[in-house]
Amino acid sequence: MRPNVMGRTLVSLTAVVGIAAGSLAGASAGFAASGSAPRQAVTADATVLAVVNLGLSTNQAKGVQRWLRAEWGYNDSIDGQLGTDSWKAFQRHLKAHHGYGGSIDGIVGSGTVSALQRFLKNNGWGYAGEIDGRAGSQTQAAFKTFANWCVNTY
Template sequence: MRTNVLARTLVGATAVLGLAAGGLATAGTSFAASAPTAKTAVSAQDLSVLATNNFGLSSQQAKNIQCFLRTSPASYTGAIDGQLGTNSWKAFQRWLKEYWSYNDSIDGDPGPNTIKALQRMLAFGWGYTGSIDGIAGSGTKAAFARLANEDSVFYPC
C-alpha cells in the first residue's frame, strides 16, 4: 500500500512539474521574437563593390581623381561619380604599380600596400612628409586633397 501511495505521489508531483515547465515554456511565446527570415548571403566581393573610400575627399575632388585615372595609363572606364569605389581603386592600383612601386594585387581595396604606394607618390610632389606606413592619416588625406585640387594634373573628362 505504501508503494502505491508513494508511486502516486511521485507520478502526481512529476505531472505537476511537467505541466508547470510546459506552461512556463509556452507562457511567453506571445512575447517571443518572430521567426527568423531567410537572408541572402553576401560575399566579401559583393561588399567591396559597394564600398567607397574617398579618404576625406569631397565628391568633386574624387571626380577630379577619376578624371585623372580615365586619362592616364590606369585605364579607368567607370563613371565619373565622385565615389572612389572598387573600380576607381583598381585603376589607381594599376597607376601606382606602374609608377610608384605598388607590389600587391589589383583588387580595388585601398589597403595598407595601396596607401604606402600612394604615400610615396604624394611625398614626391604633393607635400606629404609623414612616414610611408600604410595608414591614411590626416597628413595622407591632406596631401591627397592637394593632388585632387591640382588643375595641372587633370584633363577634361
C-alpha cells in the same frame, strides 16, 4: 483544513501554475521565433564594392577620376565615388611608378595606401609622414592637394 489555509494554498497553487504556464508559452514563442527568422547571406565581395574617397569631396574625387580616365585607363562613370574601378586604375599607376606590389583588385589596403603615400611624398603633394600604410590625416590632406590639382587640370 481550515478555510483560511485552504484559500491561501489554492491561491498559491494557482499562481505557481500560472507562472509556469506563462514561462512555457514565452519559451515556446521565443524558440519558434529564433528558428524561423530568415538568415541573411554575407559575402566577401561586399567590402570590394565599397567607396573609399579618403576624405575627398565629390568634386575632388571627380577630378581624380578624370585624371585616371585620361592617364590610367579608367572607363567607368565620373561620379565622384572612388570605388573598385577607380582604385584599380589608381593601382595601375602606383604599380608602374610607386612600388605597389599587390594585385590590381581595387581594394584599398595598406599596400595601396603605402604606395599612395610614396606617390604623394615623392611628387610634391605635401605628404611628409612615414610610409606606414595608414590613411591618416596627413595622407588625406596630401591626397586632397593632389585631387585639387586634378580638378584644375582635367
